[in-house]
Amino acid sequence: MLVLGILIAIGLVVDDGEGGRSKDSGTVAEDPVREQDRYPPTPTRGGAVGDVKITKCAVDPVTEGTAAGLLVTNRSSKTSDYTVDVEFLDRSGKRLGDGIGATRKLAPGQQADVTAQGLVRITEAVTCRVTDVTRYASVT
Structure with missing residues (x-):
């Protein structure tokens, strides 16, 4: 043995x-x-997309910068931080640029107006589309 x-x-x-x-x-x-x-842990993505509504999509005629106005509503049970990715598209659906908006420490049920600012100069009309929403429980 x-x-x-x-x-x-x-x-x-x-x-x-x-x-x-x-x-x-x-x-x-x-x-x-x-x-x-x-x-x-991986942040919550799927359910958070429903927390964001586009309220405005525009090109500033002076700066030619794009901006998407967003209304973020925290539908989770915890105070949360959000990052929202937005695409700016031309009339045919071609991607012209993107932008990011964020808000922190949004309490359950609370809403925040957020702007996703684009970095590319665009001279034509655009439409906006939310491509990703990341929601994290806020750290104190």
Whole structure:
């Protein structure tokens, strides 16, 4: 029995061919960090899209900058931070640019007017489309 234990122990350490030693790929190294502590949870996306309504979509005639007015309503049960991605499209649906709007510490049921400002100069009429909404529970 002792010989079998020694052979098993020797089998767990193999030569890597370069003079060093490595553990057999079948063994699992102990890691004191739990998986959920290493990677933060994925933010809520799907349900948060319904929290945003476009209220305005325009090109400033002077600066030629695009802006989308957004009404963000926190429908979750926790005070939350929002990031909203918007695309600016021409009449045919071609993407001309994008913008981002954000708000922080929005209480449950509370609303905020947010502007998603575009960075590209555009001289034609645009339509706006929300492409992504990320909602995180606010950190105090």
